[in-house]
Amino acid sequence: APVSSRGIVVPGTGAGSASSAGGAGAVPGSGPVGSTSIQHTGRDYTASTLARDARGLGDDIAPLAPLAAESPAVGPLGTVTGARDCAAALGIPADAGLVVDLARFEGRPAAVLVATTPDHTVAYAVTRTCATGAPGRLAGPVTVG
DSSP, X not given: OOEETTEEEEOOSSTTTTOTTOSTTOOTTSOOTTOEEEEOOOOEEOTTTHHHHHTTTTSSOOOOOTTGGGSTTXXXXXXXXXXXXXXXXXXXXXXXXXXXXXXEETTEXXXXXXXXXXXXXXXXXXXXXXXXTBXXXXXXXXXXX
């Protein structure tokens, strides 16, 4: 997976999926259809502000510290495989663009997933242990845009 100082971004496959402009219906700050981006903003999201705060997610990617994905505090969402497993547990299509923010939700460590398909963009707040069979949903889906 390509890693840059801006975080982890892995383009998907298929026509247009790696476009930096995003897919049809993409919301500014959301990932291009089929890509996965993982970042760490430190933001503290709340149920009442999740849709608004998730809108710009991905605009200014806060990089993960070196080896951060291996920290037990980060959990499986610090990896592309973990992020995609969590997305599948939430029912997010495999070809959706995905931006993950390892942040806080109502004062507790959590992650916010923003999923973009050609039809819409939604956000979820989940526990950092979100995985196949155990989504750990804290809030969402909420429409972003």
